[in-house]
Amino acid sequence: MRQLMPPPDSPDTAVDDDRLAELYAAGTTEAARWLRVNMVSTLDGAAMGADGRSGSISSDSDKSVFQTLRAWSDVVLIGAETARVERYTRLSHEHGRADVRRPGGPLLAIVSATGRVDVDRLFSADGGQPLLLTCRTADPDAVREFSARAGDDAVLIAGDTAVDLPTAVDELTARGLTRILSEGGPHLLGGLLAADLVDELDLTIGLEARGGEAGRIVQGVRLDTRFAAHTLLGAGDSLIGRWLVSRPESPDGSGRR
Template sequence: MTRAPVLDVLLPHPEVPGRPARLAPRDDEAQLVALLDEYSPRAAPLRGAGSARVVRANMIATLDGAATGPDHVTGSINGAADLRVFRSLRALADVVLVGAGTARQERYRELDLPDALVETRRAHGRPAPLELAVVTRSGDVPEELLEGDRPAVVVTAGSCPRLRALQDRLPADRLVVAGDETVDLAATLDALEARGLPSVLAEGGPALLGDLVTASLVDELCLTWSPTLVGGPAPRIVAGTPWLTPPRTARLVHLLHADGVLLGRWDLRAAAVLDA
């Protein structure tokens, strides 16, 4: 088996009884299991009785705040530790939510998980395959995501110019029309939960995350800081939004470290309470 990168637990303080000082450099499978325990989601208390929905966002940024590298994708600024957390968060989700622009730029395809995570995923109450949901106003979705036995769930609005073509192409349970002129993200999350997909992992891009944060729909933000600076006009992880009034506050749940990479988990539900 390959060796996993050392992940030091910086916060909560490792001297707290029962807290490990690090997710040791064990083999891949052992560390991935430990990460699933570290990132196990908690249902948000704001949904009302009977709702198990949790919306988490996973993003990466450079030290100078860029959400991508000069090639406009995240692959040039991430690394082994970030990939560990990336896979673990996917293993704990029912559905990955992504904007169509990001799906095109990052070349999304049907989602799968490493074999080491499949059984552990089942043990965490996620027996079904991981789904992909793509948000689009235009209906411009990569052809590869509309093919196969398990095409992506396409989320759009009634004004979408390609709506009829999508209706002809996709099964009814693979198309969500949420909103008239623009995509209603709250209605989107309701529709996904109604389809048995309450654990949502938003992977961007920055415009989609901006819309979710503006609407106070994100429960947790998992943010990786890459120890790089890239300059240029790269977007931040939240883009295209007006000033948030009031600014959203966050509570740090944990902070991990590996080879200069910092991996934070932030609870945004305090902000949602203030906005309610």
């Protein structure tokens, strides 16, 4: 990978793992909470490949950023449908770098209004305690099944008939999980943006066109969210951008709360 923006201080534009960690940590430590979202799309806007999964449009450089972001995070926030399609299991330190800041690696928090999660797949790998973010009208049998495997304190109720995302994020923060990474999907990203919870979008654009009927990285809501460019990296197969949400109260346009 090469650093395209901002221009590096030296003529050497190569980005190794240490430099990648520096670029993605910059500006995050001053905030009491920081929520970033990591997504991938093709040049023509497809958020998934023909198999319905984002992994099939990923690349080696995208995976390097993916691992760096996970190493940075306390918790990975994921929608239940994306967790099913992308075959998520609970997370361990193996999903991040050796210098991951949270002992044992990030936790996995699944957002589901029904409470229905593929617990067999979820617990098919070793890892930390997963969390379920659901609402009061969730399927009680599904919630009990999750609690039986993960523990009663692993279920967080946020909202009545739908998951109230601001409450859910506040619950994570109250548990000390302040470095939050969401990996989608598109409806969850839309909800987080609509609730003004996102501080940063990390988007890898694969330099290809897939066509077809694949949706975009955001679905479900109309938005008017503005971003400021922070970092742009180039690889032979991808453009990788770090974009900060612009908020009026942030004089520098950084999106910092």
